[in-house]
Amino acid sequence: DGGITQSPKYLFRKEGQNVTLSCEQNLNHDAMYWYRQDPGQGLRLIYYSQIVNDFQKGDIAEGYSVSREKKESFPLTVTSAQKNPTAFYLCASNPGPSYGYTFGSGTRLTVV
Amino acid sequence: GQQVMQIPQYQHVQEGEDFTTYCNSSTTLSNIQWYKQRPGGHPVFLIQLVKSGEVKKQKRLTFQFGEAKKNSSLHITATQTTDVGTYFCAGYSGGGADGLTFGKGTHLIIQP
Numbered sequence: 001d002g003g004i005t006q007s008p009k010y011l012f013r014k015e016g017q018n019v020t021l022s023c024e025q026n027l028n029h030d031a032m033y034w035y036r037q038d039p040g041q042g043l044r045l046i047y048y049s050q051i052v053n054d055f056q057k058g059d060i061a062e063g064y065s066v067s068r069e070k071k072e073s074f075p076l077t078v079t080s081a082q083k084n085p086t087a088f089y090l091c092a093s094n095p096g097p098s099y100g101y102t103f104g105s106g107t108r109l110t111v112v
Numbered sequence: 113g114q115q116v117m118q119i120p121q122y123q124h125v126q127e128g129e130d131f132t133t134y135c136n137s138s139t140t141l142s143n144i145q146w147y148k149q150r151p152g153g154h155p156v157f158l159i160q161l162v163k164s165g166e167v168k169k170q171k172r173l174t175f176q177f178g179e180a181k182k183n184s185s186l187h188i189t190a191t192q193t194t195d196v197g198t199y200f201c202a203g204y205s206g207g208g209a210d211g212l213t214f215g216k217g218t219h220l221i222i223q224p
Contacts, residue, residue, distance in 0.1 A: 033211045035211075035214075040121070040216065041216060042118075042200065042214045042215055042216035042217050043155070043200070043202075043214040044214075045211045045212075045213075048211045058211060090154060090155070097204065098142060098143050098160075098162075098204055099160075100145055100157035100159075100160055101145075101147075101155070101157055101212065102157065103154040103155050103156070104154065105153070105154050106154050
């Protein structure tokens with residue numbers, strides 16, 4: 001079955017460390033997105049990519065970085081510059097603008 | 113930037129009662145999408161509305177898009193325990209490759 005796989009499901013990070021969250025899709029979708037979800041805040045856009053080797057900042061990109069070297073993969077790195085990284089991170093994809101998103105099951109990141 | 117407001121934040125209903133959540137955008141939308149997130153899960157796409165004044169139904173769920181394409185609503189008739197979760201609206205302004213802007217969601221709590 002086609003879908004989006006995010007790993008790991010839970011991740012613990014020490015302060016000052018960079019961590020990378022994986023997102024892989026086999027839906028052949030061109031567009032991929034990273035959202036952050038905090039309690040009571042809804043979903044906020046971190047980065048998005050419409051095509052391989054191209055990506056744009058979303059509303060809260062500071063302290064994060066991404067790459068899009070393959071159509072199937074869109075990893076997110078949470079750097080030590082991100083002041084409050086504890087959150088639920090969701091990766092999504094769609095065939096293009098104005099189509100519904102398919103979300104992965106998310107990665108819950110906790111800073112210890 | 114674009115803002116999407118959603119009310120109420122929480123809604124408690126008795127099983128069998130109706131439920132409505134409302135969504136308002138600060139800008140005119142190209143389309144609006146609705147998602148459902150079960151507790152501990154990830155958002156799942158429900159529907160997209162594109163046309164001014166559009167009404168769509170999915171069994172007990174009725175979705176409306178306002179005439180000005182700035183507001184939308186989701187109405188559930190005769191709620192069931194399976195309806196528990198958070199319902200998000202998400203607006204797309206079009207004209208570019210930006211991701212969706214999500215409302216903060218309405219948490220539906222159902223008392224048996």
